[in-house]
Every structure is written in C-alpha cells, then in structure tokens.
Amino acid sequence: MLRLRCKAKNGTHLMQGLTHQSCVQELKDKVEQLTGIPCDVQKIMVGYPPSSLDLRNGDAHLKDYPIKSGDTLIIEEEKNRPKPQAQAVAVAAVQSKAPRLESVTALVRRAVPADNSCLFTSVYYAVEGGVYDPGCAPEMRSLIAQIVASDPTAYSEAVLGRSNEDYCSWIRRDDTWGGAIEVSILSKFYQCEICVVDTQTVRVDRFGEDAGYQRRVLLIYDGIHYDPLQREADGQPPQTIFSAADDVVLAQALELADEARRKRQFTDVNRFALRCMVCQRGLVGQAEARVHAKETGHANFGEV
Structure with a gap:
C-alpha cells in the first residue's frame, strides 16, 4: 500500500487505498475527492524542490512515477487551463461535496534598499509581518553582536572566521554584509524558520528547520542582495509570516526563484x-x- 499525504490549501489529507499498481486516474480521483479540485485542472507536485508530475496518461500505473510511500503530494489548481464544457455539471457536483480550493495567491518580492543592510531590513520586515523600518539595521546588528559575545564557545573563531571580539566589532559596522551566520542567529532569536531562496541555484536554505518552530518567513537572494517575499491580496495587508508546515509556499518561492534564474536576475558571486x-x-x-x-x-x- 502507498501511504501518501495530500497537501493543499484546504489542509493535509491522508490518502488511502492506493498501491503502486493503481492507475493515475485513481490518484486524480482521490485528489478530487479530498480537495474539490477537478481532475482536469490539478497540478500535482512531489519531491524537494517540488516538481510537477506529468499525469496526462490516466491509464499509467503509479509505479512508473517517482512516488514513494510516505511522500507528500503538493496540490494546486491550474486556473488558466481550459475546462471541457461537458464537465461543467460534474465540477458543480464536486463543489457541493467538498470545499473548492481557490487559487493560492502567488508570492512577490518586496524590494528593500541595497545599502549593505538588506538582509537585516528584509528579516525585520518579514518577521514583523510587513513592517518596513529602514532604521532597524543598527539595532539588529547590535542584537547579533550581543548574542555572539554572550557565547564565545558556540561562536568561536572557527565558526566566525575571525575572533569573537573582532566579529562583534565588524558586524556593528554599517558597511558590512550579513549572511548565513546572521540568518541562523536571527532565526533562533525570533523563534522562526527563515527560508532563503537562491535565484542562481534555485535552492532553498532553511534556517531553524529542525527546531520545531511554527512560523516561517521567506527571503530571496540573488548572490549579493536579499529581499523579503510576501503574498498580496486586494484590500488586505501583505502576508509575510506562514506556517512552517506550508509546503505550497515553499514551492511557490522556488518557482519565483526559477523564473528569476531564467531571466538571469542573479549575480554570479564567483565571477563578478x-x-x-x-x-x-x-x-x-x-x-x-x-x-x-x-x-x-x-x-x-x-x-x-
């Protein structure tokens, strides 16, 4: 038996009754039953980073796809795909049985100044729920220096690349750049998973992933500059804080990074x-x- 989880906007559901001998159409029917998304507009993704499955052949067996027991399938609705006219009644019937999954609003980049403090401005903006404060950087630099100075064993020269004292003086300056060390410290301080999506490699680095934090924020990084990511909806404040269990938002962040990569919106830090x-x-x-x-x-x- 395949033990799969189906993760969509309306929640996570355990999918039962499927085996590797089940056909694609059985999987799509299960998804429709659980999420209310009609088979013809389902986008089913698996793996990390999530990749879409080509499920056009409904008679194919699941054993022919990279699906393993224990996997989480990420489900979205492809709003732009035309629906056959003949299925309009069937779709209405499904809607009466289960809540219809509305399209998930895409993530967008919220640009912050490239002033050597973009990391600190971006993290503050995200963890504070969309509060932009261009003057937050000195306070955040000082906070990091205090945390590092308070634990010279954990933050030794081997970790920092310089002595603890030198690092504390260095990070307080307004002409130095933050990076992985600073993101890790801020993740612990704010008790929040911070995900950094790289536009050159299209990968996500998750800081605080194993700490059990309930909240997640996302940044996008182009090799030299950080910006926060957010969701926007008409008449609503931007959303910058997400559930740490929300895999859909990670998939969207990776799609955004991949689009930036295709447009060459990154800086090759090894050659610039x-x-x-x-x-x-x-x-x-x-x-x-x-x-x-x-x-x-x-x-x-x-x-x-």
Whole structure:
C-alpha cells in the first residue's frame, strides 16, 4: 500500500487505498475527492524542490512515477487551463461535496534598499509581518553582536572566521554584509524558520528547520542582495509570516526563484567584479574578496 499525504490549501489529507499498481486516474480521483479540485485542472507536485508530475496518461500505473510511500503530494489548481464544457455539471457536483480550493495567491518580492543592510531590513520586515523600518539595521546588528559575545564557545573563531571580539566589532559596522551566520542567529532569536531562496541555484536554505518552530518567513537572494517575499491580496495587508508546515509556499518561492534564474536576475558571486573601497584594489568574485579582507582587514567592497 502507498501511504501518501495530500497537501493543499484546504489542509493535509491522508490518502488511502492506493498501491503502486493503481492507475493515475485513481490518484486524480482521490485528489478530487479530498480537495474539490477537478481532475482536469490539478497540478500535482512531489519531491524537494517540488516538481510537477506529468499525469496526462490516466491509464499509467503509479509505479512508473517517482512516488514513494510516505511522500507528500503538493496540490494546486491550474486556473488558466481550459475546462471541457461537458464537465461543467460534474465540477458543480464536486463543489457541493467538498470545499473548492481557490487559487493560492502567488508570492512577490518586496524590494528593500541595497545599502549593505538588506538582509537585516528584509528579516525585520518579514518577521514583523510587513513592517518596513529602514532604521532597524543598527539595532539588529547590535542584537547579533550581543548574542555572539554572550557565547564565545558556540561562536568561536572557527565558526566566525575571525575572533569573537573582532566579529562583534565588524558586524556593528554599517558597511558590512550579513549572511548565513546572521540568518541562523536571527532565526533562533525570533523563534522562526527563515527560508532563503537562491535565484542562481534555485535552492532553498532553511534556517531553524529542525527546531520545531511554527512560523516561517521567506527571503530571496540573488548572490549579493536579499529581499523579503510576501503574498498580496486586494484590500488586505501583505502576508509575510506562514506556517512552517506550508509546503505550497515553499514551492511557490522556488518557482519565483526559477523564473528569476531564467531571466538571469542573479549575480554570479564567483565571477563578478569588485573593488575594495578602502584601498581601491580590483578583485574578482567573493572568494578573492574574502582573502583580501582576511589579509588586510578591509571589508568595504563595491561592485564594479
């Protein structure tokens, strides 16, 4: 027997009665029964990152697809796909039996200034539920420095890449950039999973994933700049905080990142040209910048 979960906007449902010998149409009928989404407009995704299954052949067996017992199937409705006229009555009948899954509003990027503090501004905006405060960065930098200074064992030179004391002085400056260390610290402080979606690799890094947090916020990262992600609806404030169990929002974030990748909306940090704003030395890529910073103590770089 296949033990699958069906995750859609109207909740998560356990799918029973299917085996690897079941046909595709049986799966689609089960999804329709549980979610109210007609078979012809179902988008069924599986895996991580989620990828759509080609289920056009209703007679094919599930054993021919990358579906394993224990998998979670993410279900969305393809609003733009035309529905056959003959099925209009059947769709109405389904609606009377189960709640109709409305289309999930897509995520959008909320741009913040590229002022060396985009990470801090983005995290603050997201965890505060859409509150934009351009002056929040110094306070957040100070918060991180206090947390790091209070635990020199956990935040040692091996972790920070510099001494604990040097790091605390460095992160307080307004010309330094935040990254994975700072996201991890802020995730713990806010008791919130922070997901960073990379537009170059189309992957998501989940900070606090195993901590049991109930909330999740999302950022998008193009190699040098962070922006928060949000949902928008007419007449409603933007939504920036989501359930940590919401896999649909992760799938949407990855779709947004993939669209940005296709449009080349990212910076290849291994190849982009930089200049040290302290000594004016030209550098290529993030690796050279790190070496230069370690050798000279200079940490103010600009893209050429």
